[in-house]
Amino acid sequence: MSATPLVVSRTGLVTGVGLDAAASCAAIRGAIDNFQQTAFRDRNGEWIMGCEVALQAPWRGEKKLLAMAARAIGECLEGFDRAACEATPLLLCLAEADRPGRVVRSDAQFLQALQHEMGFDFHQQSSVIAQGHVSAAVALYRARELLDASVASQVLVAASDSLLDGAVLADCEARDRLLTSANSDGFIPGEGAAALLVEPLRAQPWGQLVCRGIGFAVEKAHIDSEEPLRADGLTSAIKQSLREAGCGESILDFKIIDASGGQYVFKEATLAFGRIDRTKRTEFDVWHPADCIGEVGAPVGLAMIAVLKAACEKAYARGDNVLLHMGNDDGKRASMVFSWHFTGG
Structure with missing residues (x-):
C-alpha cells in the first residue's frame, strides 16, 4: 500500500558556496566549489582542505551552528507571521550523539537556544533527531506521522552541522576517512545548514x-x-x-x-x-x-x-x-x- 505523499513546499540552505538556497543550488549546478585551506593540519603537518561557511562574524562551535540553522530556517519561513511559526513543529537534525568531537553538548539546550535565536518557540511537538546523514529521512517519516495525525498543517525540518573541528577531523583522519596529504581516498570536510517546509499533498496549479x-x-x-x-x-x-x-x-x-x-x-x-x-x-x-x-x-x-x-x-x-x-x-x-x-x- 502506498504511503501518504508529502510535499516539500519551501527550502532554505546555507553552505560554503552560498548563503541561501538559490545561490547554493546555482553553484552546485555549475559544479562550483569553495575548497580552501583550513586552519587545521594533518598528521604530516600539511594544511587540510575544507569548505567553510563565511558568515558576517567569525563564529565557531555551537554559536556558528545556531547562526547557520537560524538563517536557513528564516529563509524557509520568510513571510510567515509569528502565529504560523509557533504552530509549526520543528524537527531538528543533528550529528550522531556518539560522534567524536561533536560540537553540540546538549540537544535540548541547543533546541532552546535556537528558538531563542529565532525569537519564538515552535510547536510543542518539536524534537531533535540526532542521527547524522539518515536524519533527513527519519525526520520526513516523523513529519508524515504528525501530518497524518493532524497535529499541524505543516512541519519544518532543519539541520545544522560542521566537521570543521579539530577533534572531529582527528577522528576522521585516524579512521582514514579524511582527504589528506597521505590519504587520497577520503572526503573534504565542510559545514552548513538546511531547512525544508513539508505539508500534505493538495491540488495546485503548479508542480x-x-x-x-x-x-x-x-x-x-x-x-x-x-x-x-x-x-x-x-x-x-x-x-x-x-x-x-x-x-x-x-x-x-x-x-x-x-x-x-x-x-x-x-x-x-x-x-x-x-x-x-x-x-x-x-x-x-x-x-x-x-x-x-x-x-x-x-x-x-x-x-x-x-x-x-x-x-x-x-x-x-x-x-x-x-x-x-x-x-x-x-x-x-x-x-x-x-x-x-x-x-x-
Whole structure:
C-alpha cells in the first residue's frame, strides 16, 4: 500500500558556496566549489582542505551552528507571521550523539537556544533527531506521522552541522576517512545548514516535489567493519522505499546520493542499485552535491532534497522520478523516492 505523499513546499540552505538556497543550488549546478585551506593540519603537518561557511562574524562551535540553522530556517519561513511559526513543529537534525568531537553538548539546550535565536518557540511537538546523514529521512517519516495525525498543517525540518573541528577531523583522519596529504581516498570536510517546509499533498496549479516513499535498513558491512560488502542494507532500504511509493525501479530517472569522497559509498551505491535494476537504460545520472559543499554531516540529506527541488523547478532535472539515499558510518541506511508531480488546481 502506498504511503501518504508529502510535499516539500519551501527550502532554505546555507553552505560554503552560498548563503541561501538559490545561490547554493546555482553553484552546485555549475559544479562550483569553495575548497580552501583550513586552519587545521594533518598528521604530516600539511594544511587540510575544507569548505567553510563565511558568515558576517567569525563564529565557531555551537554559536556558528545556531547562526547557520537560524538563517536557513528564516529563509524557509520568510513571510510567515509569528502565529504560523509557533504552530509549526520543528524537527531538528543533528550529528550522531556518539560522534567524536561533536560540537553540540546538549540537544535540548541547543533546541532552546535556537528558538531563542529565532525569537519564538515552535510547536510543542518539536524534537531533535540526532542521527547524522539518515536524519533527513527519519525526520520526513516523523513529519508524515504528525501530518497524518493532524497535529499541524505543516512541519519544518532543519539541520545544522560542521566537521570543521579539530577533534572531529582527528577522528576522521585516524579512521582514514579524511582527504589528506597521505590519504587520497577520503572526503573534504565542510559545514552548513538546511531547512525544508513539508505539508500534505493538495491540488495546485503548479508542480510539487512529493516524497512518495521512505525506507530504512542496517548494513552489517559498514565502512568500519571487516565484513565483505554486498550492500544488503542499502538494497533493503531502497526496496522498502519503492514499496511505500507503490512503484517499481523502472520509473526512476536518476539518483542523488550522499557520497562525499572515498570509494566505499560509490561501490555500495553501485552494488545496491545493480541488485534491483531490471530496466535497460542508456543512461542513469548520479548526483552527489558534496562534490561542491564537502562532507557537511547531518544537513546532507536536506541539501540533496533542496538541490532536487531547484532542479525540478528550473527544468534541468534528468526526469520526474528520483531516488535519494544516504547512510551513516555505523551502518544505518535510508532511501527516499521523490516525484515532480502535477495535480492541477
